[in-house]
Amino acid sequence: MAVATEDQLKAVVRLLLRPTEVCSFAAEVQYTRSPEDKPVNRILAIVVNTQAGVEEASVFLLRRNGPTASVLETLLPVYFDFRISAAAAAPAKPGQDGDNKPAKDAKSAFVLKLVCESTETVVLTEDLMTLQGLLTELRRLHLIAQEDHLYAGGNSHRWVQYYAVLNLHEHTDIASSMSPDEFVELSANPLSTYYLQPEEGYNYAAVTGIAPLDLAAVKDQWIEDELARRESEFTEYQTVSTFVGTWNVNGKSAPESVDAWLHVKDQERQPDLYVLCFQELDLSAEAYIVLDGSKEEEWTRCISNSLGDGYEKVVSKQLVGLLIFMFASKEAVAAGHIREVATHSAGCGIMNVLANKGGVAIRIRYKDSHLCFIGSHLAADTSQLERRNQDYQELCRKLSFPVVKNVSRRGTKSATGNATLANIFDCDHTIWAGDLNYRVALTEEQVKFHLKTDDYDTLLKYDQLAAQKSLQKTFVEFEEGPIAFQPTYKYDVGTDTYDSSEKRRVPSYTDRILWRTRNPQPDSVEQRFYRSCMELKMSDHKPVSALFDFRIKSIQMDQQDKVQLAINKELDQYEKACIPESVLSTTEVVFDEVRYLEPQTRTITIENTGE
Structure with missing residues (x-):
């Protein structure tokens, strides 16, 4: 089978991307979940978004699912603490995996370890040009992340959430149809499952590399979505x-x-x-x-x-x-x-x-x-x-x-x-x-x-x-x-x-x-x-x-203010309902006469009476 060129691989990756993202690097690599597993072919891509005026990058690991389709399996945002290391792997010994070729004919492989927070991905490549291209591009983008102090939980890399909660082929606005608690729960979950190009009957892997949003940002986003949903109440159209x-x-x-x-x-x-x-x-x-x-x-x-x-x-x-x-x-x-x-x-x-x-x-x-x-x-x-x-x-x-x-x-x-x-x-x-x-x-x-x-x-x-x-x-x-x-x-x-x-x-x-x-x-x-x-x-x-x-x-600004006031009240009521309430079974603890080395016990029950 002919080896795909970088342009061909980029074309496959672009099918998964929104128009606001671009694939700056793509190569075929080998990937294993554990040392015991047999390596499998994957596409490693670097995806960049510049909407915030700075290049925000993430590493995508994709499984080919046909000539032009692919499935996203792993996503690693390039934050300031992103780490990458490369080392030469020892060639396979004669006889391994049924290979009877002499060791001198075995190709040298390079092992790359990519680490973002607690997520670690290890890939292998035998192509020195792939290694050099990947390291050059990642180090350039990592330097940008360090200079601009891009970190998990900050304001950068918001665009990766579109891959977390949206089916890119249906473009469904999920957040706008959620209640406040559903939206907060999903957005704050760093292990939100997402799939791309879903096929019936296939169990795709979940991506675990996305940091949770801060609560204030979640509330602001929900208010914006509610205002957009109720736009007709304060908007005239021509x-x-x-x-x-x-x-x-x-x-x-x-x-x-x-x-x-x-x-x-x-x-x-x-x-x-x-x-x-x-x-x-x-x-x-x-x-x-x-x-x-x-x-x-x-x-x-x-x-x-x-x-x-x-x-x-x-x-x-x-x-x-x-x-x-x-x-x-x-x-x-x-x-x-x-x-x-x-x-x-x-x-x-x-x-x-x-x-x-x-x-x-x-x-x-x-x-x-x-x-x-x-x-x-x-x-x-x-x-x-x-x-x-x-x-x-x-x-x-x-x-x-x-x-x-x-x-x-x-x-x-x-x-x-x-x-x-x-x-x-x-x-x-x-x-x-x-x-x-x-x-x-x-x-x-x-x-x-x-x-x-x-x-x-x-x-x-x-x-x-x-x-x-x-x-x-x-x-x-x-x-x-x-x-x-x-x-x-x-x-x-x-x-x-x-x-x-x-x-x-x-x-x-x-x-x-x-x-x-x-x-x-x-x-x-x-x-x-x-x-x-x-x-x-x-x-x-x-x-x-x-x-x-x-x-x-x-x-119509006056009418918009009224709608926003109603939305803020709804959010306030929800937040108040979520405040924990508790009742103590007693407000005082009374012991008998206390003597040296004579233990006594009393029990206090705390009951959660909130919602």
């Missing part, structure tokens, strides 16, 4: 109409008009927000070295002329050829609906530095909901499927925003907790648009045959993005509206004719718009349309647009 567009302009200058793309005269309501994502804004070599703002100014004028006086630019962010704009209606800006505006960018092109591919992002607070918009350009070419998946993972990990603490309102459940940085998933609605470069896995002749009858459904059966989503390798939990338009790439410039050059690239749906919402209500997102714009012909891509109605929260 919708914000949002136009999202993406266009790979192939290095061309802005045209005289983009009205055909941006105008939505067929809709009763005009958008409150416009978010426009551009790729390949500048294809010159100088663009990778010097940031030139002339292209942004040029497109700002073009968009402003199209939208008219009723809109104004809120913010923009450029990274080489990537550019994202947000425009808003002047009414929304004047009313102060848009706050906490933040931007970020990340490259994932050549050496992850030159940013010929990457992403730009905007995060805002609209009333009392957070919206995040990402514009990206992923790896090109039909064969670069895994690279596109990796680019997506890289952008999920790299893109983050500062958290504004002084204006936050309690009661809108936030995934950021005490973190100083928010990632792209720490919001109510996440919208991802761009030239994602996923192709149609058919020949040019096959695609054009189906296009003659507008048979888009058949084409989409061979769409790489849809296939990778179904395998949970990319854009997990994102949704996309029905596609009822022609592939938007690749056209001869100035025409509606697909590529007639020598390369004759297969027409594909490279330009996409997807969304993800944290709200479980079915009406939290409504897509009004999803379409391409065939009128604009200056690029080899056609622009794509979608119009959304996003459900937005507006908290």
